[in-house]
Amino acid sequence: MLTLLKDEKLLLLAIVMVALAYPLEHWLLSNGQITALAAGVVLVAAIVCASMRVAHHAEVLAEKVGDPYGTMILTLSAVLVEVVILAIMMSNEASPTLVRDTIYSAVMLDINGILGLAALMGGIKHGEQSYNDDSARTYTVMILTAMGVSMVVPEFIPEADWKIYSAFTIGAMVLLYTLFLRMQVGPHSYFFSYSYPDKKRRKGEHKEEPANLKLSVTVLALGVIVIGALAEVMSKTLDLGLEGTGAPPVITAIVVAAISAAPEILTALRAALANRMQSVVNVALGASLSTVILTVPVMEAMALYTGQPFQMAMTPVQTVMVLITLVVCAINLNDGETNAIEGMTHFVLFATFIMLSLLGL
Numbered sequence: 534m535l536t537l538l539k540d541e542k543l544l545l546l547a548i549v550m551v552a553l554a555y556p557l558e559h560w561l562l563s564n565g566q567i568t569a570l571a572a573g574v575v576l577v578a579a580i581v582c583a584s585m586r587v588a589h590h591a592e593v594l595a596e597k598v599g600d601p602y603g604t605m606i607l608t609l610s611a612v613l614v615e616v617v618i619l620a621i622m623m624s625n626e627a628s629p630t631l632v633r634d635t636i637y638s639a640v641m642l643d644i645n646g647i648l649g650l651a652a653l654m655g656g657i658k659h660g661e662q663s664y665n666d667d668s669a670r671t672y673t674v675m676i677l678t679a680m681g682v683s684m685v686v687p688e689f690i691p692e693a694d695w696k697i698y699s700a701f702t703i704g705a706m707v708l709l710y711t712l713f714l715r716m717q718v719g720p721h722s723y724f725f726s727y728s729y730p731d732k733k734r735r736k737g738e739h740k741e742e743p744a745n746l747k748l749s750v751t752v753l754a755l756g757v758i759v760i761g762a763l764a765e766v767m768s769k770t771l772d773l774g775l776e777g778t779g780a781p782p783v784i785t786a787i788v789v790a791a792i793s794a795a796p797e798i799l800t801a802l803r804a805a806l807a808n809r810m811q812s813v814v815n816v817a818l819g820a821s822l823s824t825v826i827l828t829v830p831v832m833e834a835m836a837l838y839t840g841q842p843f844q845m846a847m848t849p850v851q852t853v854m855v856l857i858t859l860v861v862c863a864i865n866l867n868d869g870e871t872n873a874i875e876g877m878t879h880f881v882l883f884a885t886f887i888m889l890s891l892l893g894l
Contacts, residue, residue, distance in 0.1 A: 570774025588796025649879025655805030656873030
């Protein structure tokens with residue numbers, strides 16, 4: 534029991550924050566903007582702590598079942614965290630562009646941030662790193678299709694027809710994900726895996742203890758509940774704390790995207806430094822694709838239920854950044870090997886995304 538409590542100290546910390554946040558919510562919101570902002574930052578940190586444990590136990594389950602099922606569990610857990618936070622924040626009358634900006638930010642973080650940094654660091658350490666280029670091509674074309682249908686075409690849809698197109702978008706995303714899931718775990722599962730040479734086990738090295746799968750599932754579910762509870766108070770304190778500060782509206786979206794991406798960053802960097810680039814490609818591109826084709830239908834369904842549409846069409850600057858990102862990704866990931874130069878091109882695009890966000894574009 535003591536070992537379990539020690540291992541789950543981050544989740545316990547998050548639970549303590551839930552126990553404190555709700556009784557103190559009124560005081561935090563009525564004690565000034567600085568207090569609200571500070572509380573929002575602390576709650577974001579607590580959510581990150583909980584999401585790290587969710588990601589850890591998703592990784593335990595992923596290692597047990599192996600690829601491609603393992604990668605699917607990792608990406609779905611991250612998207613679940615993001616959807617829970619988004620749904621709660623939107624229920625608190627957040628900005629109508631929050632969903633769009635969060636999905637856009639998540640794609641920039643996953644492809645340019647995570648993939649770029651991992652390929653850069655892995656390339657510096659190992660030179661060229663191999664992976665299955667079928668996976669990269671499949672991910673890229675599906676991300677382009679999903680974002681085009683759900684976040685570019687809506688710009689040209691008349692306001693009177695938003696419900697019809699929203700329903701169509703839900704159907705299209707569900708169809709895309711169903712096909713993708715069938716490919717990932719069915720006859721085309723080899724697209725998303727790569728055979729690495731087995732490392733020799735050192736003499737005297739013992740095998741790890743078998744994972745407690747029931748415990749991992751329980752903690753994962755508890756972690757998602759805790760994240761939802763913290764997000765309820767966090768959204769209110771952040772909104773009040775940032776009100777009138779001149780902070781770009783996209784900042785809140787970047788925070789939501791970063792919360793769900795934080796565990797993925799560590800997973801991808803560990804994989805890159807261990808010369809396992811296939812895991813990086815699956816995590817970064819898989820998370821981007823899952824964010825679009827899972828978040829969009831859930832949030833569009835919420836819009837139809839409430840009768841309040843979201844602004845899903847990307848701005849011209851966002852559209853250009855996504856197109857540049859996916860073109861660069863398609864060129865870089867077409868030969869089955871990554872290197873530091875390819876990683877740097879994506880990381881420069883990530884820096885550009887941050888700069889544009891700070892400029893309010």
